[in-house]
Amino acid sequence: MLAIQNLKVSFGDKEVLKGVDLQVNKGDVVTFIGPSGTGKTTILKCVNYLVEPDEGHMQLADISVDFKKIHKKEILQLRRNTAMVFQQFNLFKNKTVVENVMDAQIAVQKKSKKEAYERSIDLLEKVGLLEKKDEYPSRLSGGQQQRVSIARALAVEPDVVLFDEPTSSLDPELVAEVLKVIERVAQTGVTILLVTHEMDFARKVSNKIVFMEKGHIVEQGSPEEIFEQSQNERTRQFLKHYYPEAIELMAVHS
Amino acid sequence: MITPSTWEIVSLLLDVAHITFIILLASAVLGLLLGAVLTMINVKNIPVLKQITVVISSFTRSVPIIIQLFIVYYALPPLLGNFGINVTSMSATVAAILALTLYHGGYLTEVLRAAYKAVEKGQHEAADSLGYTPTKKFFRIILPQTVPVALPGWGNALIHLIHDTSLVFALGVADIMGRAELIAASSFGMNQVQVFLIVAAIYIAVTFLSDGMVRLFEKKTQKFKLDSGLKAKRVA
Numbered sequence: 001m002l003a004i005q006n007l008k009v010s011f012g013d014k015e016v017l018k019g020v021d022l023q024v025n026k027g028d029v030v031t032f033i034g035p036s037g038t039g040k041t042t043i044l045k046c047v048n049y050l051v052e053p054d055e056g057h058m059q060l061a062d063i064s065v066d067f068k069k070i071h072k073k074e075i076l077q078l079r080r081n082t083a084m085v086f087q088q089f090n091l092f093k094n095k096t097v098v099e100n101v102m103d104a105q106i107a108v109q110k111k112s113k114k115e116a117y118e119r120s121i122d123l124l125e126k127v128g129l130l131e132k133k134d135e136y137p138s139r140l141s142g143g144q145q146q147r148v149s150i151a152r153a154l155a156v157e158p159d160v161v162l163f164d165e166p167t168s169s170l171d172p173e174l175v176a177e178v179l180k181v182i183e184r185v186a187q188t189g190v191t192i193l194l195v196t197h198e199m200d201f202a203r204k205v206s207n208k209i210v211f212m213e214k215g216h217i218v219e220q221g222s223p224e225e226i227f228e229q230s231q232n233e234r235t236r237q238f239l240k241h242y243y244p245e246a247i248e249l250m251a252v253h254s
Numbered sequence: 255m256i257t258p259s260t261w262e263i264v265s266l267l268l269d270v271a272h273i274t275f276i277i278l279l280a281s282a283v284l285g286l287l288l289g290a291v292l293t294m295i296n297v298k299n300i301p302v303l304k305q306i307t308v309v310i311s312s313f314t315r316s317v318p319i320i321i322q323l324f325i326v327y328y329a330l331p332p333l334l335g336n337f338g339i340n341v342t343s344m345s346a347t348v349a350a351i352l353a354l355t356l357y358h359g360g361y362l363t364e365v366l367r368a369a370y371k372a373v374e375k376g377q378h379e380a381a382d383s384l385g386y387t388p389t390k391k392f393f394r395i396i397l398p399q400t401v402p403v404a405l406p407g408w409g410n411a412l413i414h415l416i417h418d419t420s421l422v423f424a425l426g427v428a429d430i431m432g433r434a435e436l437i438a439a440s441s442f443g444m445n446q447v448q449v450f451l452i453v454a455a456i457y458i459a460v461t462f463l464s465d466g467m468v469r470l471f472e473k474k475t476q477k478f479k480l481d482s483g484l485k486a487k488r489v490a
Contacts, residue, residue, distance in 0.1 A: 080385035090376035
């Protein structure tokens, strides 16, 4: 459903992704882990072309692109079949909660206002924010804003939802409410790419973990393979620092 | 010699007020359009054209407005004549509108550019990620957030423009200020304090109206706050 080959990205003379290959099946929940600045977010932003790759090929559902010679039309197609949940939420500040969820349905998908409204109300109920529908984003807490942004992403019925560190700018006590919503989204069978530092959560919801370092995919596999049985020295080093529980699990296994 | 009474002076001045208003209105509207176009060229980073906008905006901001008026009225026709463009019949009023439009547009470019840049990158990214076309993104998301930021600066620019319309009489335009000079001269300056105080009062009234209009716009666009809400973590 999503296949990436030889994806290369550089910012100025700094190489961020040095040839990444990735295969994602429909309904997969793929979580990217690894140290900061290794290109996890960049991969996500290449999928919807918010970052311009230097080269690489990508197949998303029936859209096939060569990043070296991508057309404006193809960029719109990629974006209209994906949706992103941002670290900083990025809700439209000039629109109310329900308008945020409605807007792309009207402006991009050309749905009627009524249809868009009904779908939005339905989604807002699912993320538990129906009573906030007429508030502006500035009146909401970070956790609430992020839940609205998840509803906005789901509203356009994307093939893939890209979660870019969705809980990294939240207060610790607000993280749980957002993770709960993401978990429920994952259970509906939507294909998800997720970048997070919440290792417990990654282990629980993902069916595939990708460990990245310095622009390369070092190791990928099921949560058990990565968190419990990894033989890779660099993966183990990373987990030792950021998820000591994994080391305990590995001790049990070996 | 009979000097006119205060009310006679007021009515003599208001007789020509429409000249001032036409110049003001035309250069305010055209200047806003010009400012918008220059800003678009500037933020879209269109080569060559961008350099031209920089030249226009730095010229209009560094040359005194009275000199700009003279340049447009006296220097532009022979200059364009060299290229075979004949504008020698340009009236003083048209020259005044042209000069003030350039001045107002150049000034507004700075205001509008800053307001446009004040919209966070994340707002662009969010709209892009959902597949908005650039036009849809601009009119639905970016422009509504640019306007409230630009309004105070635009209001200031408008006040400058209002005041600068009082200089067009230097080109021989018979506006309020031109008429005031005539009235004062006809009494050999006997009543010039009175005349110019009345002119001041008229300008105060116009500025007051323009201020009120800008305030009204500000109120209308204030329904949403532009802060991110990141700090409003514990709002119930």
